[in-house]
Amino acid sequence: METESGLWVTLLVGAVPFLGFILWWWNDLRYALPIISLDRSPGGGKLPPGYMGLPFLGEMPAFLWYFKFLRRPDDYINSKRLRYGDGEGLYRTHLFGSPSIIAFSPSANKFVLQNEASFFLEWPSVELVGSTSLVAVEGSSHTRVRSLVIRAINQPDALCRIAIMVQPRIIAALNLWAQKGRITLYKEAKKVTFANIGKYFASFEPGTVLDTLDDLFKGLTDGFRAQPINFPGTAYHRALQCRKKATGVFREEMERRKESDASNAKHDLMEGLMQMKDEDGKQLSDVEVLDNIVSLVVAGYTSTSLAIMWAFYYLAKCPHVLERLREEHVPIAKRINGEFITYKDITTCKYTTKVVEEIIRLANIASIIFRTAKEDVKYKGYKIPKGWKVVCWARYLHTNPENFDDPMCFNPERWNEPPKPGTYLVFGGGTRICAGNMLARLQVAILLHHLVVGYRWKLVNPDAGMTYLPHPKPVDEVEVSISKL
Template identity: 35%
Template sequence: MEIIVAIFFCILLFFSSLILSYPLIKKHKKRQHVAKPKLPPGSMGWPYIGETLQLYSQDPNIFFASKQKRYGEIFKTHILGCPCVMLASPEAARFVLVTHAHLFKPTYPKSKEKLIGPSALFFHQGEYHTRIRKLVQTSLSPESIRKLIPDIENEVVSSLELWVSAAGQVINAFQEMKKFSFNIGILSVFGHLEDNYRDQLKENYCIVEKGYNSFPNRIPGTAYSKALLARRRIREIISEIICKRKEQRLMERDLLGHLLNYKDEKGQMLSDDQIADNVIGVLFAAQDTTASVLTWILKYLHDDQKLLEAIKAEQMAVYEANEGGKMPLTWGQTRNMPITHRVILESLRMSSIISFTFREAVVDVVYKGYLIPKGWKVMPLFRNIHHNPEFHPSPQNFDPSRFEVAPKPNTFMPFGNGVHSCPGNELAKLNMFLLIHHLVTKYRWEVVGYQNGIQYSPFPVPLHGLPTRFWRNE
């Protein structure tokens, strides 16, 4: 009997302690549940393709703005076969690109990496990235590119004369701007390159470009397969140029010269493959982005005749100071064109050629209570920030006067931000200053038809590449 009483007492004691501890267990579990971060809100779209079609088939302003309006400044989606977290605030962009950049790595599809080259600057981070970026920045610094002004002016005038010589024929402005930008890229990388090398590089580069945004199919005859072969030929051409420089012991101060002359602390030089990858990377970065902005500038000035007259007045004053254009522009003059500068900045904001950038989380990251899982792509949305009325009032209006006052930090990032921002931004802006100067002082142009749409190739450009006619001023 005593044993039964003892057993009953133990059972009673067990259940009593269980009942008394239940609120504490429940509270602990609740606390654990609250502390665990969730994925951001959003839609992952269709299996595999996600929301890729929606992103690339409509105005990116509409796509991104509708997402932000529905889900807030951080949301998830599925783009190009990858789960992504999109970030639409200046603070978030700074978090990913600057203050916590070590938690995220640059990432590109492998198919694109093969065409540019795995050693290219923008595929890397850490010591290698720092060394190569310093070389590129040095070769494209204001001190270096100011010496290129006469050569760039020659390219500008040659291009404009070519467009005029079409005798009133309509040209695709974007395609012509691409040719111009490519020639400037060649100039900044190789200096004065022999015509046969330039022509070979251009021919093969065009093939690579066509395959860059195609489906990565290696079947012979496909655009991607042709691009891989053309990429191999570009590597051979660059090797030949390198070999000739070494034989002639040329000590050029262009980008190729900086790459060839580099030695690390152990005396190690860059391999020809590393040099070729970075040369191709710079050419890729230099062409479409600059060409797209220049095409938009043509359109914005054409659509606002009052603004065009103000720029003409500013540039004519410089033109007359240079004895009617007989003297070349100086670096100091390009730094003293306030109206033109504001037009360039506003064109960069409005067009937002780089709508976003890709990063990949290298660990699980928690931002504002939301989980960004390791391996997910992270996309700071420059376009959303540039078109946010909180930072840029009436963002849909082209208004260069908004840049009479400097924008708030991290609300204007046309060239990115942090250690992976574009090292060639000064060269890009110099191209714009020089082309605008010669264009408005010596020529006039007309956009053909009502061109108010946008197409993507993959960067946003005016519809049909902005069909345009050019004439020389009387």
């Protein structure tokens, strides 16, 4: 009897650590070991250093620990640098359900983002973004659609038009906020951004159609964070329904335009996309126009709202920057005397350009950018296996003191010099660099003009903590008290 229980104790004492070992190394054994042991070519199966985590969960607990619990997101990479060193700027891991390679150095990020032949942008749910939209197409189709979209929203003649179109709503919003006296900026910035999107995308005026669209886009955006399970009751199912209905609203508008007189043409994105011809004289199909409008709303809505929210936040924290901005904008306001500021005026505002860049750098709206390896890829002696995700850790580049002096300090003066090559990826890089980057900058600059010449504001909770998921923002979403100067 005694020997039997002794046997059990021995088994248990041996089995528990063994099981623990297997669980701890599960993903490394499952994904990394076969690659390391089966690829016999010289140096062939060498994977970047790292740890791939527990079954199913991978390294998500560590990721959430740093991003959600400690709220020190950059220490996720710092902890790895301490353990594995810098190496070639790559680690292996398992995040968001996939075996992954993290790229955290400027050169590794450049290698991935500029190498469309080996890495592609894979959407878990192409049906949500639309299969013919710019973000979903590749190769020559991507080049073609991209050049048309950029002409419609990101080039000087489009920006000149949009600069005028967005101002009535920005001016009205600021007025209303001052009347309210106390507002939550993220919420309000979303309203004004969406009203402007409605205007310069499809000439929609505020009203029921726009409110319906706003609700539909909220539902659609929720779907991007949900498991892609299309079953009634799931967030993903709802998102698909919302997408269908939102497309329906734009389709109706498109049909109306086709039937109406050419003299009624509106100078907005929809008209641009309907009329433009590519190099071969070919126009976009109806589905392409609609897919692209919907995905552009998704790409521009939250990102621009967050940038506006951060503009208020940083300027409230840095009165000396606000003062210098006023010095730049008050003379312009006097000169234009109640007229709208133009795109050309904005391009002459050198200090504003630096402030906008610094807001966008520190806001880190797109902290990470995903790619998938199309094939086995070699980088500086390491293998990036086919099918693995590559997580380009843009945020880390912008918050690393090796790239930006005193990186967490809001300092527009740093833009007196260009950033070190490869260290600035707020808008991504390579052929998929943000198609609305100039538009986003312009909208923030226009807001700054009207804000600094006409208003004073204070943070209600200057010491509010930060959340980092899904985007960095103060927990109070920037509550301010605001009044006219």
